[in-house]
Amino acid sequence: MADSTTIQRVEDLVAQARACIEQRQLSKATQLAKEAASLAPTNQNVQALVQSLSNQDSNGSQILTLVKNYVERGETKDAQEAVDLLKQHTAIPTDHINDVAHLLFDHEGKPTEIRDQLTGAFVINSAAARRQLASRIQVGTEATRYFRLLWKRGEHSFNSILPVLLDADAWPNAEVQTQAKRDAFLLALGKLLDPALEHGEWSMTLIARLLTSNAHDMAGLIDRDTFEIVLAQLDIRLDARIRAQATLAVAKLLEETREEGEATFTDYVTSTVSKGHNDELIVAFSVAASVFPLVPKTVAKLFLTPGFLEGLVPVLERNSMGQRKSHRLEQAAMELMSAACVDKACRESIAKIAYDWLDDVAHTSTEAEAASMAALVLAKIPPKPESEGSSVTHADDLSSLLVNLTLNASSPAEQQSSIEGLAYTSLQPKIKAEIVSNTALLNKLVERLRSTTTADPCTFGILTIFSNLVSYRPAQSEEQQKMSQLKNYAEAKKPDEKDSLDDDEHVTARCKTVLDADLVPVLVAAARSHYTVTILGISSKILHALAREQKHRGKLAQQGAVKLLLQTIDRLQTPTGPSSSSNSAEATIHLAAHALARILISVNPHHVFSRAMPAISALRPLTLLLTPDTSAETRDLLPVFESLLALTNLASLDDESVKDALLRNAWDPTQDLLLSTNKLVQRASVELVCNLMASPAGVAKYADGSPAASQRLHVLLALADAEDHATRCAAGGALAMLTEWDQAAKAVLEHQRGVRILLDLCTDDADDVKHRGLVCILNLVSAPGDIGEKGLEKVVQEDGVEEIKKGLRECRQPDVMAVGVEVLKAVMAKEGTKGKAITQG
Template identity: 85%
Template sequence: MADSTTTQRVEELVAQARTCIEQRQLQKATQLAKEAASLAPTNQNVQALVQSLSTEESSGSQILTLIKNYVEQGDQTDGQEAVKLLKQHTAIPSDQISDVAHFLFDHDGKPTETRDELTGAFVINSAAARKQLASRIQVGTEATRFFRLLWRRGEHSFNSILPVLLDANAWPNSETQTQAKRDAFLLALGKLLDPALEHGEWSMTLIARLLTSNAHDMAGLIDRDAFEIVLAQLDIRLDTKIRAQATLAVAKLLEETREEGENIFTDYVTNTVSKGHNDELIVAFSAAASVFPLVPQTVAKLFLTPGFLEGLIPVLERNSSGQRKSHRLEQAAMELMSAACVDKACRESLAKIAYNWLDDVAHTSSEAEAASMAALVLAKIPPKPDSEESSVTHADDLSSLLVNLTLNASSPAEQQSSIEGLAYTSLQPKIKGEIVSNTALLNKLIERLKSTTTADPCTFGILTIFSNLVSYRPAQSEEQQKMSQLRNYAESKKQEEKDPLDDDQHVTARCKTVLDANLIPVLVTAARSHYTVTILGIAVKILHALAREQKHRGKLAQQGAVKLLLQTIDRLQTPGGPASASDSAQAAIQLAAHALARILISVNPQHVFSRAMPAISALRPLTLLLTPDTSSETRDLLPVFESLLALTNLASLEDDAVKDALLRQAWQPTEDLLLSTNKLVQRASVELVCNLMASPAGVAKYADGSPAAKHRLHVLLALADAEDLATRRAAGGALAMLTEWDAAAKAVLEHDRGVSILLDMCGDESEEIKHRGLVCILNLVSAPGEVGTMGLQKVAQQDGVETIKSSLRECRNTDVMAIGVEVLKTIMGKNENSGRAITQG
């Protein structure tokens, strides 16, 4: 029989081999299996492992035969079976890789879907296959031949080029790999010049990925011609996939070329516009709109060139009069205008020169998409400077238009523009009220949110609208209000009047409407799938605002808000997650933790948490709020206070694991906050400590005899004598539980003022404090052995019996009276047993 050490080793080998099989490392798995078999040949797990490897190797050996039959005989069934095995990551024996590569790369048969899938799966799933392809495309004109071969085969085949180019292990040296990248870059650029090109996104994706992976490899190739080829792919008439990849490529090109690249871009747009034809204008406006967010100052300078906008509007007006000649020109121009609104001077110029045309398109266009885009631009700019129309009337009219466009939108483009426009107008309190009272609109937005994806721009717009609806005004301390007044006075500015429609009462009412519209379940699903800091941040902001009102918290918990907040925090903190170290991610984590704290203050933790989502999972984010932000000049104590309340609620659970975890994670900041100058924060921290005294680990913090424990007890006794009633009550409760333990009782007795403070509690005006003080004294005098004797002596020295009798004379609470009588009986009984009598009062 194998000893335990051997058995354990065999189990480790089997587990490692299984992992290698899953990762398709069959050679390593075989070696591990052989070692395991040598140690325990009859072990059932070892035998099963060997059988699995045998099956894997058998399947891998079949692939060569299947592909050979498909290539040479056209057997579709064998071809599909080979595809299936490759997609299951079945490993091909190393001695057969070159034969498979020969059939797939060196036989240029008729392009078929099966051949395309075979080629792609073979290359992507096998490092040896990538090496085979690399060896074929690194020699002279072979790069061109294989580029064209894989293009003809189809998308799977062509996309397999990129992993080969980026796999350093596939190449004999870095110089050869770099040259292959450069060849592919030029070939992809050349493909984009083909006027009859189909699937341009394949080439554009390859170019973008080569640039973003290491643009330095393309040094010398990034010239004016290359730049202009890529800029042309931003044309709004092209597929959105091409435009998306082109935007990535342009961003990288501008990053690498800096001033030179900006000059090339400026010349490209200027020269293209100067040609004056609709096609050229569409290309120029498309490029400028896409590049505006990347280099806003450069494009704004172009946009504000004297005569540019003044000359453009008449062209657009002629195009729009009667039957529109070019909807694409209209669209491209408005996309540029919308992008230009990031710049204040551009907004003012648009309001002065383009307002009438935009207003006409928004109200009269038979094209819903054009009307939506025009309304969006109008939402971003101020009213026409010389117009008699007030800003309020402008916003009301625009909002009504956008609401109708949103309700009646039939295409994604229409929805995107109208929703984005609503997001802008929903910043105004009056418009917020109109939106929230429109049940049909709220339902439309929520239904639309259900169908959005990560890349859908409508997601951001819809969530922004809801965030605007539920956001409260930022709270200001008295000091901040005074500073704001002084700043306005210094700048000769009139104090801005606050709109009553945006006060807390109105916001809370809007929050209730949004909550009743069942946004949260949809938000839970949407935010879970939209793995970006921006989307998660807006979702968290909405939840934080909704959780402010105590009455809303129960419903939030029922609809899954707690789970969503915990998942969001976890994702944002995960290394390699969506910008986990960024300031925006950290801000979202803080806000999510605060929203979580608010909910957990007001709900029963037993109804929220379960085995699948334990209460311990909430401790770390709540503890984050207790730690000061060193980067901030001032500290907002509201999140600290509410986190302490939530942790106190969790500490009330009859689960020692929660208390022990809380002591490990939150004790240090909680202990620091016991000395806070803020009365509410200090009170909340004492209440948390009180709940933690139900744990032996919590008691040990005060009773292990260490200098730190003595200092902690000194602080707790001082808090039991605090001016604030609630603080005294919580400290008294903690002492009442502490003194149940002999070591803690002894520590109190050894403190200079320990018994004196407890007797002061017995004489407190509050019957709750009185009750706690009496319990503490009872614990001291009832303790066994030397501790109890010391307790009797200390109480006698402080004239404790008279103090207790005096406090009971004024007591009306029967429970307190009962404890007091028990204390006196205990003292009297122990004193009689020791041969002493006490004087009757």
């Protein structure tokens, strides 16, 4: 029988071999399998590994035959089987690669969907295939022919060019690879100039990826002509996929060319607008709207050029009269105005010059998409003063319009604009009340969110609406309130009047309505796809607000909020998570941890956690809240306090692993907080320590005989003498559990005022504190050997019998009286006074 060392070695070899198979390193996997077989030929795992490698070789050998049957005889079933094998990363034998490449690359054949899939799968799933294609598109070869061949064959085939261009191992050297990239870049640009072009997103994606992967490789090719070709792909009349890739490319071009690029952009927009025709205006407005977020100052300067908006509005008004001539012109102009609203001066200019036209479109357009877009712009700009004679759309009227547009929206574009508009208007308390009272609207928003993905712009808009509905006013400390008053006084401003519709009572009521609308289960279900810092952040903000009210916490836990919060924190803390080191990620982690703490304060941990989601998983995020943020000017102690309460609840579990983890990770910050000047934080930290004393490892913190343990005991005894009743009670409870242990009892007796403090607990006005003091004294005098004798001696020295009798006279609790009687019996028995009246006097 193999020894344990051999068995472990075999297991390691099998694991390494399987990893090599996954990475398509079949020769290395074969070597590892041979070594494993020599050590344990009858091992079932080894035999399974050998069989797996045999299947890999067998399947890989079939691919050539399958491809040949398809190319030469049109056997579609064989082609599909080959595609399936390639997608499983089945390796093609080295001596077959040339033949498969020849069949797929050098035989043009009739373009079919299966031929397209087969070509793409061959290249994407095989490094050897990428080398074959690279050899055909190198400098001096027929690069253009293969470019056109793969384009004609289909999307999978053409998209396979990019991984080849980016795979350094596919090329003989970096110079050849760079030149191939440049050739492909120029060929893709040329495609975009074809007026009859279909599938322009293929070409635009290739250009964008080449720029974003390493724009320096395109040095000398990025000129005014290139820039203008890419800018033209931002036209709103083009496919959204082309525009998305063009936006990425423009962002990179602006980054690379800086002032020169911004000048090219400005010239392009200016010259296009000057032509004055609708087609040119649509392009110019589309480009400016897309580029606005990238270089807002440059575009705002263009937008605010004297005469631009003044000249544009009459054109738009004439277009809108009667039968609207060009809906695309309206759309492009409103997209530009919407983008321009990021700039204050632009917002004011739109409100002054374009308000009436926007108002007219919002209320009279037969195109729901145009009405939604106009309403969105109106939501972003200040209302036009009534004194200027406009038909003013007030906030409530605008909100009602947006609500109706949202409820009746039939296309994604309509939904996006109306939802975004509601997101802006829902900042106002009156609008919040209107939205939350509209059950149909809430259900529509929840259902719409259920069908969204991270890439869907509606996701952020809907979550923003719900966040606005449930957000409480920021709490201000007394010092912050005074500073605000001083600032108002210095600026001669009246304090802002606070709308009663946004007070805590109204917000809590809105929170209940949102909770009852089953938003949380949708967030939980969508968590996997909504993997961005922004989306996770706003979801955590919503849960944080919902968890503020204690009555809501049970339902939050039932609906899966704990799991969602833990997933959020885990994803953002993972090194590969989205922007895990960013400030926004850290803020989201903190917010999610605080929401988690709030829920775990009020629910039974046994009902929340399971083997699949153990309680120990919540300790790390909760402990994070105990550590001060060194970058913050002031420390918010509410998250600290609520985290301590949650940890105390978890420490009550009969799970030693939880207590051990708490002692490892939360002990040091908790000890620091025992000295907090905030009464509530100090109390909560003592209560956590009390629960940790149920663990032997917790007791050791006070009873291992070290100077640190002595110092900790000194602090705990001092807290047993605190003014706050709850703090004394928690400290007394901790001491009661501690003194059950001989070494801990000995440490208390060695403390100068240890017994005196415990006797003071016995005479406390509160019976619960008194009870804990009596248990401590009973533990001291009942300890075995010298410890018990010393305990009795100390109690007698401090006139303990009389102190205990005094405390019992004022006691009304039978269980406390019973412990007191037991203490007196123990003391008197040791003093030889057994049988005397112990309660007399």
